[in-house]
Amino acid sequence: MTCVAEPSKFRLLDHLVGWDAAIGGVEHLTGLDQPEGIQLVAICDDQVYINDQVLSRWIAPARIGRGCGPCEWYLVTPCPPRSRLLHIHACHMEWYEPAPGAIDVLQCATAVAIGADRIAVSDPKQHAIFLFAQPGERLIGRVEFNLPGPITHAPWGGWLVVDLQQDNIVWLDNAGVMIGLFASQVPxxxxxxxxxxxxxxWIACKEADGRYSIWHVTREATEFVRGTLG
Structure with a gap:
């Protein structure tokens, strides 16, 4: 698009008709010859260590979970003062606490994940994962888990939970029954x-200086490999 004081002009850009690099190369851009198109280069040191601000654009903090509806999010608040499960969506653009849901259930929740019809919340203080029916108004189960950490819903079914005591990732079914280890070791x-x-x-590991390294693994692989955001 031509960004000057005249009618805007557009060109269809793809991997056949696209951008040509300027003489001497370009800065802060990547993907000039890729079908996906050009992208900004990630702001990080050699794309190895990332700060929280950059990382959160790609991977949400463990306390936040994206819902299935438009502008729908869930949040678990820290303790103190009080750990709560909060909800916001397009028809209610202020955080609210679904009742009775998690009221007086959570003690020190640290992570939330959203599935097709239920919500999972890690509460390491209670050595448990709590399952709620969407949108969080009804508690439907408690799963004993010694030290649950970050959790996510698995598209192929169930939940992936980081075991903070054993330093591995456990695969649970939708009801919270253990299927087995997804990853026997995390980096x-x-x-x-x-x-x-x-x-x-994808996982993000916090380093000693407060920055993060990111890693990924497929279902068929056995070990995580270092990833980048570029």
């Missing part, structure tokens, strides 16, 4: 976890 202290549309599992 660090996992701060958040998600699954992309290609069914790759």
């Amino acid at each position: 660090g202290t996992v701060d958040r976890i998600t699954v992309d549309r290609n069914c790759r599992v």
